Amino acid sequence: MKLKIQARAKINWTLDVVGVLPNGYHDLDMLMQSVTLCDQMTMEDADELTLSVRMGGSFVPADETNLVLRAARALQQHSGCTKGARITLRKYIPVAAGMGGGSSDAAAALKGLNVLWGLGLDDDTLEEIGLTIGADVPFCIRGGLQRAQGVGERLTPVAMKRPLYIVAFQPCRGLSTKEVFTSLHEDGIRDEDRPDNEAAQRALENGDVRLLGRSLGNVLEPVSRRLRPDIDKAIRDIEAAGAVGARMTGSGSAVFGVFLHAGACRKAAQELQKTYPTCRMMRTAECGVVIEEE
Ligand code: ATP
Numbered sequence: 606m607k608l609k610i611q612a613r614a615k616i617n618w619t620l621d622v623v624g625v626l627p628n629g630y631h632d633l634d635m636l637m638q639s640v641t642l643c644d645q646m647t648m649e650d651a652d653e654l655t656l657s658v659r660m661g662g663s664f665v666p667a668d669e670t671n672l673v674l675r676a677a678r679a680l681q682q683h684s685g686c687t688k689g690a691r692i693t694l695r696k697y698i699p700v701a702a703g704m705g706g707g708s709s710d711a712a713a714a715l716k717g718l719n720v721l722w723g724l725g726l727d728d729d730t731l732e733e734i735g736l737t738i739g740a741d742v743p744f745c746i747r748g749g750l751q752r753a754q755g756v757g758e759r760l761t762p763v764a765m766k767r768p769l770y771i772v773a774f775q776p777c778r779g780l781s782t783k784e785v786f787t788s789l790h791e792d793g794i795r796d797e798d799r800p801d802n803e804a805a806q807r808a809l810e811n812g813d814v815r816l817l818g819r820s821l822g823n824v825l826e827p828v829s830r831r832l833r834p835d836i837d838k839a840i841r842d843i844e845a846a847g848a849v850g851a852r853m854t855g856s857g858s859a860v861f862g863v864f865l866h867a868g869a870c871r872k873a874a875q876e877l878q879k880t881y882p883t884c885r886m887m888r889t890a891e892c893g894v895v896i897e898e899e
Pocket of ligand 1: 665700703711780782856
C-alpha cells in the first residue's frame with residue numbers, strides 16, 4: 606500500500622493565557638484553524654522505519670528527533686506493532702513559525718501509519734498518543750476550527766459559516782515556543798493585548814469577517830515583536846494591503862491577515878510577495894490531515 610498525505614498548517618485566530626495549570630503549564634484559550642497550506646508526506650510498506658526530508662528554506666533533521674519518527678515510535682509502542690514504513694516528507698510549512706508544521710507532520714504520521722499498519726485506532730486514541738509528542742498534535746489530528754483549551758488538548762469544534770481567505774508568511778528568523786513563553790514571564794500580559802475569544806467565535810460562526818478582524822488577538826505577540834521587530838512591520842504591511850485583521854500566529858514568527866473576499870486576498874498576496882517572497886494565499890480548511898491511497 607502507498608499513501609499520499611497532506612499535513613496541513615494551522616493559524617491561531619486567537620491565543621490567550623488564562624492561568625497556570627496544576628502541572629505548571631500555561632492554561633490557554635485559543636481559536637485554532639486548519640489552513641490549506643500543507644507539507645506533503647508519502648508512506649509505503651517496508652521492513653524498517655525510515656524517513657527522508659526534502660525542504661525549501663530552513664533545516665529540519667531527518668533523524669529520530671524528527672516529530673514524524675517520534676510519533677511513529679510512540680504508535681509502535683502503544684500498539685505493539687513491529688512493522689516498518691518508508692516515509693518521505695516535503696516541507697512547505699515554515700519552520701518555527703507558529704504554524705504547527707512539526708505537530709501537523711506528527712499528526713499525519715499517526716493517522717497515516719494507523720491506516721498503513723491496519724491498527725484500527727480511533728481519533729481519540731491517536732490524540733492521546735499525539736499529546737505525548739506535542740500540545741498541538743491533538744488539534745492537528747482533529748483539524749478544522751476548534752476552541753482549544755488547557756495546553757491545547759481540550760478541543761471543542763466550532764461550526765464555521767463559510768471558508769475564509771488569508772495570506773500568511775514568516776517575515777524573519779523563526780522563534781522557539783519555549784523562548785517566547787520564558788520572555789512572557791518577564792514581560793507579563795497587558796489586558797489590552799488579550800483577544801475577545803467569545804466575539805471571535807461568534808464572528809466565525811456567523812461569517813462576520815469585520816467583527817473577526819476586530820476580535821483577533823494573541824498575548825504572545827508583544828513578546829515576539831520585541832524579539833523580532835520585523836513581525837511588527839509585517840503586520841502593518843498586511844493591514845496596508847487591505848486585510849480586515851492581521852496578527853501573529855502561535856508563538857510566531859509567522860503572521861497572517863484575513864480578507865473580505867478571495868479577490869482582495871489574491872491581490873494583497875501578489876503585492877506582499879514583492880517585499881515578502883514567501884507570502885502565500887490560502888483558505889481555511891475543514892480537516893488537518895488528508896489521506897489518499899495511490
Ligand atoms: P507550533 O506552532 O506547534 O508551536 P512551530 O511552527 O512553532 O510549532 P515547528 O515548525 O513545528 O514549530 O518546529 C519546531 C522545531 O521542531 C524546529 O526547531 C524543528 O527542528 C523541530 N522539528 C522536528 N520535527 C519537525 C518536523 N517534522 N517539521 C518541522 N520541525 C520539526
